[in-house]
Amino acid sequence: MIPLRALPRAFVQIPNLNPTQPIPLPEEEFKKFRSVLRLSSGDEVALLPGDGSVIRATLDGKLAIPSDVQHPQTESPIEITLALGLPKPDSLEDSVRMASELGVAHIILFTARRSVVKWEPAKLDKKLQRLQTIAREACEVAYRTKLPTFQVLPELKTVLEQAQNPYVLSESDRAETPFPQITKPTTLVVGPEGGWDPIETKLIINPITLGPRVLRVSTAVATACALALSNR
Incomplete structure (x- = not known):
């Protein structure tokens, strides 16, 4: 399994995002994965909701299918x-x-x-x-x-x-x-x-x-x- 921090990643800020359900990719992030990073359905990515979590997901067309959610400690405890x-x-x-x-x-x-x-x-x-x-x-x-x-x-x-x-x-x-x-x-x-x-x-x-x-x-x-x- 590819380490989470080694996966292509993008912030995906979607209201009421449910990490247990298929996630519709915003157009900008979809274009980044497909056109810039040359990814396709079946490739794994890391989605960043902006709340401190990281979602491991697999691309499926314009959807990302979540498989795992982690909370790596990459933010400083001191603001x-x-x-x-x-x-x-x-x-x-x-x-x-x-x-x-x-x-x-x-x-x-x-x-x-x-x-x-x-x-x-x-x-x-x-x-x-x-x-x-x-x-x-x-x-x-x-x-x-x-x-x-x-x-x-x-x-x-x-x-x-x-x-x-x-x-x-x-x-x-x-x-x-x-x-x-x-x-x-x-x-x-x-x-x-x-x-x-x-x-x-x-x-x-x-x-x-x-x-x-x-x-x-x-x-x-x-x-x-x-x-x-x-x-x-």
């Missing part, structure tokens, strides 16, 4: 939230992809004072859908069983007011505290290219650093998330 001041588009997509693979539970996006990118309200839904697709694909690759949630907030001040146990990455001279040991739900706050504006710097009580070098946004995100989620 990590990434709050990211909007960077440039490529860096944003890379950051979302790597944070999702590494296991963050929530992603908050906000406009920092030095953010080059400003999201227009009319295009917000479309941009979020794009990022959610990137996150879903990253979670499938990483064998995660839950998807990160997304939230958009207006500014750093709002983020810090709502954040659980926030740690703000900073390259200012007063950021001398090294990355801490994470033992409880935590929000990692990363700024855009150019760092924090002086007005924002005044809001940061205990800035932390990843070292003396200046990192790209996506590198800082990946490093911070990896340190926070290592061995979890």
Whole structure:
């Protein structure tokens, strides 16, 4: 029998999904299995409902016939939230992809004072859908069983007011505290290219650093998330 984590997999979020009955595949997932992965009836797949479970199933036309349900422990017991001041588009997509693979539970996006990118309200839904697709694909690759949630907030001040146990990455001279040991739900706050504006710097009580070098946004995100989620 092929190990569950070695099977082709996809998130299939269907209301009232019953893992003991044949599952109708949504069109997008059906096309992925057939056209992208070149699978056919009789091939086994792993379906991810997004609730922490994994369903082993066999393709039968546009149906998936379940044979087993498991609950692998691939999600971190400590919820990590990434709050990211909007960077440039490529860096944003890379950051979302790597944070999702590494296991963050929530992603908050906000406009920092030095953010080059400003999201227009009319295009917000479309941009979020794009990022959610990137996150879903990253979670499938990483064998995660839950998807990160997304939230958009207006500014750093709002983020810090709502954040659980926030740690703000900073390259200012007063950021001398090294990355801490994470033992409880935590929000990692990363700024855009150019760092924090002086007005924002005044809001940061205990800035932390990843070292003396200046990192790209996506590198800082990946490093911070990896340190926070290592061995979890």
